[in-house]
Amino acid sequence: MKRIAALDSIRGLLLLLMTINHLVWVSGGYSAIQLVTLQPLGQFGAAECFVFISGLLAGAIYSRDTFTNAQLTNKAFKRALSIYRYHIGCIVIVFIWIFIASQLLPSVLPILENSAHNVLQSPINTVIASAALVNQPSYFDILPLYIVFMLLLPLLIIAYRKGLGWLVISVSVVVWMFSSTINTTVLQPLIEFVFANFTLQLGYFNVFAWQLLFVSGSALGYMLQNQTLRWHHPALTAIAVIIAAVIFAAHHGAFVSYDINRWVLYSYADKPELGWLRALNIAVWVYLIAIIIKRYPNALHITALSYIGRHSLRVFSWQIVLVYLSAPLLHNLRLAPYFTALIIIVSATLWLSVWLTEKWQTDAVSKRRVVGYLGMACAVVILGNVVSAQGVSSLTIKATNITDSKTPFFVMVYDEQDDLRQRATVYVKSFAPQQLTQGITIDALPSGNYAVFAFQDNDSNYYLTLGNDGMPIERFGYSNNPLLTTAPQMKDVMFAHNGSQTQTIQIR
Incomplete structure (x- = not known):
């Protein structure tokens, strides 16, 4: 099997998609770019496809006739050792960065610790x-x-x-089918026994489920x-197109009237456990792309x-480090209008x-230059993180006079340029009434003028519902607690945010 340039391109694309998604997630922000980068074709994402392609290429490269069993074993183990070295290198760099950030940027340390637990509390065990x-x-x-x-x-x-491929696939499928049970009853208890008295992050993916991707690849x-x-046939192609089209349509809301939405689909396409619908969705797209x-x-x-696809190990390792290095900067600027552009530049x-x-x-000359470039890059990253931490502060929002303790509230933070009749551009999130009573905090809000709006979404339509007379029929409140007889103007509810503060809203 000759090197297929398209596969390198696909791997490069998957690396780029994963990087963009990881940068957005670690920042705690939102970007419209994820409409394209996060599962645009159905109930599967970049990570699953990346693992499958890795298995595909490994199966092709290491099975060449020129390799004896001993030689392929030696090469595979060397590759595993190389990957392990990159992994350890990333661990060392990221953990050192967390220690540095704890001294230079204590205000954003929770962002890093949310992704890497116990680094400061139990460094040796971690x-x-x-x-x-x-x-x-x-x-x-x-x-x-x-x-x-x-x-x-x-x-x-x-x-x-x-000639035992059928047995390998059969065992792989059986392990996948019982992966959740194996993981929770065997692997996790064993690991927790060995590392007693220490809280572990066991990873997002179930190895017993995801082995199906690598083994089949x-x-x-x-x-x-x-x-x-002999893998292609017109009838098989037609079936694959139909399945892909139906899942794509359902994924994008074509069957909402039948109560089939993304969340219903996800119940059959669980990502960590590699649900059957996710596996099917990947399979049909693999076939179609192969065609x-x-x-x-x-x-x-x-x-x-x-x-970048030809150097996937280096690139993937760099994106891990990149996510952590840029996390404070991206978190502080997640509400900025240029946040998406910044994500693209970092990627x-x-x-x-x-x-x-x-x-x-x-x-040797190039090595010295590379060290210089890396030194400058680190200096820029640290400086950017420090500078971005200036001019941002927390906003705590509390609500009083809540009478319904079950129905969730939507909290929206508007910029002074926003239209109060539209969706807020700064912050939108749902909270339980108890959370809002105790107070919810938005970290790293840039200095500026804002307005807060909260309403209890009784009919679950994500909007403040109005009656026939144009007046709200759901309980709500604004910052500054103005007495309203008509829809408020921005000047009535706007407040200046130049430092950490608490806005208390009276629900009416």
């Missing part, structure tokens, strides 16, 4: 457990999976060579390498994406990471 691959801070869960799968790969290929890669698979590549080999080849450093590593491998 490092040991992370090095053992059982403690997996947020965004550190793919590389440990890949290490385990690469250690498993020689057994898979040897079984394929013996490796089996497909083996068959393609050895040309033992496109077969008929139009260069249609999906994009040079810029192939550039563009994926290409820079590849270019720098290529320079590093050339000569």
